[in-house]
Amino acid sequence: MFSLTVDEAAERLGVGRARIYQLIRCGGLSAEKVAKIWLVDDQSVEARRAAAPKVGRPIKSKSTKTTVKTYTLMNRTHEVLTFCYDDTVRIFSDAGEIVDAQRAPFGLVSPRGRSVSAKALEYWWKHRSIPRTRKGLESKLAQLGLEAAAQIPFKSLGLSLSDQYWVRPQDCVVEWSDINYFENDFTELSDEGDWLADVGLDSPDNTSEGELPKKWICKGGKRVLLKGGTVLGQEPYNEVVATKLFERVLERDEYVPYRLRAGKGDPACQCECFVSSVEEYVPAYYVRQLMRQPNHRSDYQHYLDCCAELGVDEVDLALSKMIVCDDILGNTDRHWRNFGIVRNVETRECRIAPLFDTGTSLWCKATLGSLQAGDFSFATKPFYEDANRQLRLVNDYSWFDPDALDGFADEVAGVLGENPALADRVDYVCCAVQGRIDRIVRML
Template sequence: MFNVTVAEASSILGVSVGRVHQLIRSGALDAEKVGGIWLVDRNSIETRLSSVPAAGRPSSHPAGKGQARYLLMSRNHPVLSFRFDSATGEFFDADEVMDSARAPLSVVSPRGKKASRKALAYWWGHRVIPKARHGIEEKLRELGIENAHDLPFRSMGLSLSDQYWVKPIDSNLDWADINFFENDFIEIETEEWLANVGLDSPDNTSDGALSKRWVCRDGERRLLKGGTLLEQEPYNEVIATNLFNRLLKPEEYVPYRLEEWGGAVVSSCPNFLRSDEEFIPALYVAEIARRPEGRSSYRHYVECCERLGITDAETALGKMIVGDYVMANSDRHWRNFGIVRNVETLECRIAPLFDTGTSLWCHIPTRELPFASFCSDAKPFFEDANRQLRLVDDASWLDLDKLTGFPEWASDFLEENPAMIGRTDSIFEGIQTRIDRLRAIFG
């Protein structure tokens, strides 16, 4: 009998309204639309209640209040079990490993026998919206959540950056029914960045301080990201796209474009992962082996990539370093470059370049820019950009003639942003100076 509203079904099942809509789309709940309103079949709700056991099972450690036992899954592969205390955000008993090969890198011991509770908590902490994200504290209060670590559990830890998710230990949930790669997710029609947080949405696991939001557009998953005071970062992403388009192959970078969102200009890019792939930040790649004393972080990272079967890491790093040099990228930290792994075959490849927004001296005040445009801090291997550039041994791929006209194009494009008044001449000069230096080094 179709007589239960979505809100009533949400209350009966103890899940969010967004989760009910997802269950309807997947066919797990029978429903029909009457007068523009979804009504759910009461019998299917009762069937759902009886088929999904309560979380938890006997443990060698008695569960405290607010603790539940979960499985960490990779698609439909059980990886490890753990207890999580929603009141404190603490993980317990993360030591029952089912599939060490598919575990997050650095979480499981080298022999694959144990999982580090501390490493699991650290890894999970980067699936949580940071407190630095504007408006998140108010959103948490609105949702009645004290600890941000509990937020991803609202959508089972689902992400569009990897294939990991969590479920109660004996739940019969299936990846095909719930993942965001193949199933549409709830989008509230509002221009508020955090509107979907708390629903069944990949926004619950979006890391980073800048405002961002996932959207579904014509079957494509796109990430929208805002800027800071001058809103220069979105323009920088498009400029980097133009740069990479001149120098690299299409599969080696993520293309960005500008969109308008909430009365402001934002950058928009497609998800670079297929539905059977995950992004692994370089931070975790570098932890698969202990770095020998005296070995540089650069050389160690290349060797770790080779252990994973990646043979072109050094060439790819050279392309990243050169691109970041031209863009004066000051934030290529160890989480925004890395590798892509197929979670079924475990084959790995270099991830395309993305996230170049914090560049072109966007954080330097306009009055100081004429005196600072030829220098910038660098990451990840050296703070000195010129020293980092010397790591590039093979530049046979670099055709500097393709950069003819790039500084002019970049400065003209930036002038479309009204906040760039008084900045573009210095930025043009800074880019041109860096290209001239590349010519002096690589000919």
């Protein structure tokens, strides 16, 4: 009897709405649509609950039959292209029909919009998957009965909170409005529990890139990202320090503010999602592929040229602010995926993405011995490894107010001092920060 709403079925099965739609799509639940509302058969829900899958790696079949499935890559409600994926050997096939090349992910479709290689598709999907180096992922894969991290995003149709892309299986009846995480709540509603607890369920955690522990939560109707740290737990405090710096020298829309998570547990920080339900974050890695880079053109200038082609204004000024702030903080991880632009997928208008992800800074990977010896050197990204050489790329300091940084080193000490594990390092880090500030002031 088709009597249960999607919410009621989700409550009975202990899953989220997106998972119910996914089960309807694949035939795991019987349902029919009445006046634009899905009604689920209560008997199929009870049968599903009684036959809950067992935890553990499945027994390998002796059959050589492959499990090739056809998908449509979607951008919100727009069809982009079709492709095939063999889950048995975990291989993408070359894309078939390209429906809308203009709405494809940057760098995926050839310049003339005629083809997509399996290699490009695989690379894009790889960075839509949790890296295997994230702590605990190996045991999580075993729990899910999967062989590779690239299989996980298929559990939630590849949905993310960084963009609007998703994959729709062949003959799928699910609609964007039913499943996207911008408008629909997902499995985890609190900030407690294991970092990987919701991986494999209907959660944006399935597509969370990066090595640090992280998870998405719904909080007061907002989408909030939680991030942890490594051994000393310094990274979350670094994000707060970066926010304090940005508040002093940048405009509010130029950075993503972080704050420490309240309560018990390992150190963690949190920030709100910085793209809207019609936007996508495009890493600079893909922006720079918009045009071929001439041999004589520097990476810096080529990136400016690509942004100009997209109609993005004041990129030179934005990069100057990024480089100076990263220099003060000793940021070693501003790689090509950690800055970029934000594109409206409907109008295709672009803007500069706010600064985010500054956790790997403040000499958090330096040994205590090197800090005690006064070695405050660090390698930079993305344009040059030498910090001084990269700083020389900045030719506009009109926005920089040295007086705004008075007392900043003391503020750094106050934030880092909240973490007892950093007690022996705080004074040295503050000395290094003040040294970077003094150097910039002398340059001016």
